[in-house]
Amino acid sequence: MAQNKEKVVSHTKAPWRLRLVSDECSDYFVIEMADARRSAWQPQHRIEYPDGGTVQESHPEQFAESQANARLISAAPDLFSACEDLIKVATALGYNGGSITRAHLAMAKAKGE
Numbered sequence: 001m002a003q004n005k006e007k008v009v010s011h012t013k014a015p016w017r018l019r020l021v022s023d024e025c026s027d028y029f030v031i032e033m034a035d036a037r038r039s040a041w042q043p044q045h046r047i048e049y050p051d052g053g054t055v056q057e058s059h060p061e062q063f064a065e066s067q068a069n070a071r072l073i074s075a076a077p078d079l080f081s082a083c084e085d086l087i088k089v090a091t092a093l094g095y096n097g098g099s100i101t102r103a104h105l106a107m108a109k110a111k112g113e
Contacts, residue, residue, distance in 0.1 A: 017041065018074040020067075027063070029070040045073070080110055 019030045032041040047070050083103050090100045 016044075016074045016077055018070050029066065031070065031074050047073075076110075080107070083107055 015034050017032050017034075019032060021028050021030055029047040030043045031045040031047070033044050035042040047066060083106060087100060087103050087107070090096075090103075
């Protein structure tokens with residue numbers, strides 16, 4: 001029997017940054033990642049609103065929530081790295097409490113495990 005082997009793909013390393021784009025038709029967030037080869041920022045992800053338009057003015061609550069979500073997404077590589085470091089330190093110190101268990105579960109979720 002042939003076994004199904006999935007290729008392991010890692011996330012794009014930090015830094016990532018968040019940029020708000022407003023044009024005549026809509027507002028949206030762009031998450032950009034540093035491209036060392038080009039010494040530039042490259043757009044990778046775009047967070048748009050279902051109804052389009054200038055959400056900042058027409059739906060301030062939706063805008064604030066989307067902005068918070070976009071900030072969290074753009075911080076993901078840094079949070080991932082910090083969590084890895086904290087797990088290593090806690091493990092070296094022999095700490096295995098609930099927080100470390102939650103950190104392991106979060107890391108597994110981020111890795112798609």
